[in-house]
Amino acid sequence: MKKTGLATSFIFTLCATVATYVSQFGSVRSPRSAHFLRIHENMPHDTVKRLKSSEQTFPGDAERLRMYARSWTDFRGYDEFLSNAHEEMCHVIRNTREDAPHTLFNTVQFLGREHLEKCVSKYPYCADALSFFETGINVDRLLVLFGDVTENLTHLPFITKARKASSGEGILWPLNVGRHFTPMALVAENDLPWKDKQERLVWRGKDTGCAGHRRVLKVKNLFNSTDARVDVAFEPQLLDEANSGFARHHLSRREMLRNKYLLALDGNDVASALKWMLYSNSVVFMPKSRFETWALESMLKPYVHYVPVASDLSDTSEQLDWAKAHDAACQNISRRATEFISNFIGYATNSGMSRDQRIKRAIVKAYNDAMGQIMAGFSPESCDALGEGAAQVC
Structure with missing residues (x-):
């Protein structure tokens, strides 16, 4: 009898959780995005924010x-x-x-x-x-x-x-x-309030180094995207001739910060722009980084500090749809990312x-x-x- 009661209680709790999810996000997502419900750290922001705060504190x-x-x-x-x-x-x-x-x-x-x-x-x-x-x-x-x-x-x-x-x-x-750290000190003079930013995803970077081929494959996937919200391309300077067809004009930090969504991609190690992106009023989109530095990137959690995208960027448009539908959640993700990386703002000074x-x-x-x-x-x-x-x- 006790086992039956526990099972009933578990099923009731599970149904309530799914019902809450559906009420917030419309439906359980497709198999390609089934990772939304799989594990704790991949839960959507609205779920994560209800978790006990001790799981989100900066490490001692x-x-x-x-x-x-x-x-x-x-x-x-x-x-x-x-x-x-x-x-x-x-x-x-x-x-x-x-x-x-x-x-x-x-x-x-x-x-x-x-x-x-x-x-x-x-x-x-x-x-x-x-x-x-x-x-x-x-x-x-x-x-x-x-x-x-x-x-x-x-x-x-x-x-x-x-x-x-x-x-x-x-x-x-x-x-x-x-x-890696000093550009954080330049964000304030170039940034805009969230409400004044455009709903676009932007990235500019290089194809050089041992990991360049990984970036090339990812950038190719988005360069010709039919999604007007996506502006992803290589910088034209110092670009391998074979990749010259995937370049667009340079974007300054000020120009990038006119947009709500900033893409961060690993290169030879962590994206060199990641720290100032996290510090900004925009929200970072990125695959989970394969690297870590003094800034503890391995502690960044999806839907807590950034919006996750697939390693090949194939779900980018879908994630942009999610971001547009959950604007307040994205703004809170941005705030939490800023709180996290602010622990290293001192390294941006002499x-x-x-x-x-x-x-x-x-x-x-x-x-x-x-x-x-x-x-x-x-x-x-x-x-x-x-x-x-x-x-x-x-």
Whole structure:
């Protein structure tokens, strides 16, 4: 009898949930959009906003530390792991350019403060990486990667601007801050109130880099769209000749912000414009990002911080229909995205790298602890017996 009562209660609750959904959205969607009801984080905004607020709060320092440094926060090296780490250290040492570290991209180097100081005026990564030496904790040398593509080194605690969200390779650190964070400070002078924006989806970007082919396929899908609300194209500058037919005129940030809907697409890593887009009064449309940086993009939730679209952008018009029908919900998504990314607005100023010192000191300590174990049994002379090898980056 009790089981029957529980089953009846469950069915009643399920029916009520579906009835509420239908009353808000008209009907349960087609199989192509069945993801709307599948799991918690893919629920529409009107459902998400009723979830307890603790699920939407910004993470505290301890959680951020775990996300940035992953398993390096409690590293305990065993013999086989340390042996692999020593092989990777040989690869790194052979590749390091102490006299000109800024000339090597997408490859981990082993650098001291004095090496980074040589390139501070030549390359923004050098100045940002120097902040690792400025937390008050002594660091001998730093394993660091300059560039967009994370090298396939799984046994070393190198710092990197970005990594695949599905991997734990590298320790995230705010690098190339000027390109990724500074534009947030320019949003206010170029933005419009939500009510004054046009109901259009816009994107401009490049096709360069290892991930360029992914963008090409996506842009091709939308470039010739018959939906007048869609304006997606490559920038004409520095465009591969084969893709020149998919270019349109440049759009300034001010011109883009005249529109309610901004498309963000991964390139070699997270879209460089994503942070200022989230900070704006517009709402971001994007496939779930495959990457994460210091801004914790892997914590962004669909229908909470952005409007999701399929990885091939095939449901873009359908999602624009949803957005038009739920204008207030989209405005709230935009507000919540701004609240989230506002936690990093300090990095848009010259004093940005002095922020988050408690977290950064914990990362530096974890790095020192791990490197102490790795270097204790390492001899650079042993590298002579190893082959050159090369880590794959693209």
